[in-house]
Amino acid sequence: MATTALITGGTSGIGRAVANKLAELGVHVVVAGRDVKRGEKTIAEIRRAGGQADFISSDLRDASSAREVARRAVDLGNGKIDILINNAGIYPFGLTHEASEDLFDKVYSLNVKVPYFLVAELAPLMAKRGKGAIVNLSTMVADYGASGMSLYGSSKAAINLLTKVWAAEYGSRGVRVNAVSPGPTRTEGTGSMGEGLERLAAEAPAGRPATADEIAEAIVFLATDRSSFVQGAKLAVDGGRTAI
Ligand code: NAP
16 A cells, blocks of 8 residues: 655645655655645646645644544545655744734644644554654754744744654654754745845855755655654754754
8 A cells, every 4th residue: 555645735845845755756645735726736746747646725723624634634545644744834024022912823823733733633543553754844943042033933942842742652653753944945935035035044054045855855854764763853954054
């Protein structure tokens, strides 16, 4: 039976690059996002290239939408999901005193609550089968106090700890849980940052933004058996920013 991966936000940027790479490896990819046009385009491209892909349209915003997407993905995977990529995320920047409660809830809902309940739904099923891989998307700004990153950075700092907790809870039953922590990356989502992306990237030894493919390489490594002894790790793919 084919290996099946659920990739949230698999219709754009880093998530789509992961979907393409996993599909090239023969993995059946299930991508989730809100925009139906973008979702259908993504899976059509994968299918044209000979891969197996399905799209789930969903506004991931709370526990019930997360559990629903997990259940639909399990159905599409013939009763199982082998790989979960917790990739969908939003990254609004701004000073703490400028943030509304609504924005706070939006960031924490998509970046923390949704991965939490996807794992709650899928990790026990993986553990029951004795095998699974979960990769969480973090960010370099969860590792230091960058001005304007209070909501985004702290939501991903939660993901960094959850990665370790989930490795502890499910790791002994064959479920590997790891995180990738990217630096500034050119995607549809960062398109609106303009020069800001370059400025942020200039702080790192690499001195440039990453491509989505460069980040996806690390995610695919952690999602597949190539990293069979890696559990509870956070892999920085940030051009060296958090090393200095
Ligand atoms: P992106 O291009 O903005 O794409 C975001 C994806 O998430 C899209 O597929 C989008 O699809 C989906 N999404 C957004 N809100 C959703 C919702 N409520 N329900 C369901 N799906 C939703 O993102 P990206 O730049 O590739 O970033 C991907 C991940 O990497 C994020 O977790 C981000 O925090 C992290 N990251 C990115 C960077 C960077 O510089 N790009 C750096 C560090 C970490 P729809 O719009 O159709 O819903």
